Amino acid sequence: DVKVTQSSRYLVKRTGEKVFLECVQDMDHENMFWYRQDPGLGLRLIYFSYDVKMKEKGDIPEGYSVSREKKERFSLILESASTNQTSMYLCASSQRQSGKKETQYFGPGTRLLVL
């Protein structure tokens, strides 16, 4: 079974704080993704990575950065948290090879509240 874990289920931070969200997968997947989920907006891609030290901007990268130093770990960083970053953050991973390997496996999510 693919396992994608996220460091926290709930997080409360103050405006201006630097926030780290960690994601770890144990299936040797090349691709990793960070989404935020907001009611009525679905899942919006923030950043993704298809290899170690590689990163690509998604649809809403402003205010975020990422780090992928190891294949199994993908970190999302909020350099200076703001209240409009209050959201559910979901990490996902997938294999690179084509075939029946396109499935993205999601972590349990981190619900972040910025006060």
Add this chain to the structure above:
Amino acid sequence: GENVEQHPSTLSVQEGDSAVIKCTYSDSASNYFPWYKQELGKRPQLIIDIRSNVGEKKDQRIAVTLNKTAKHFSLHITETQPEDSAVYFCAASLLSNDYKLSFGAGTTVTVRA
């Protein structure tokens, strides 16, 4: 980039009836269309997907249809059961090394007993 629209945003059906969710996409090059189900408080999970070389795919009570010409695809759930109550997301992707998905806004399905 790809833009995926999903309708309706909410859907209430009587147990045993069918549910249909429709999505449209903008990029004619997209060739992979998965559907994810997210139960309350849980993570999204893939329930079915279809590639652009087929028009329909079934898995027990779930089916997906694809119309490439019109750039829309639909999820059909037959004989709905209470456990089908969830948020359903459609997505579109151009199969490549990154498999980046563009998601619809989601449909909240409630099955009334």
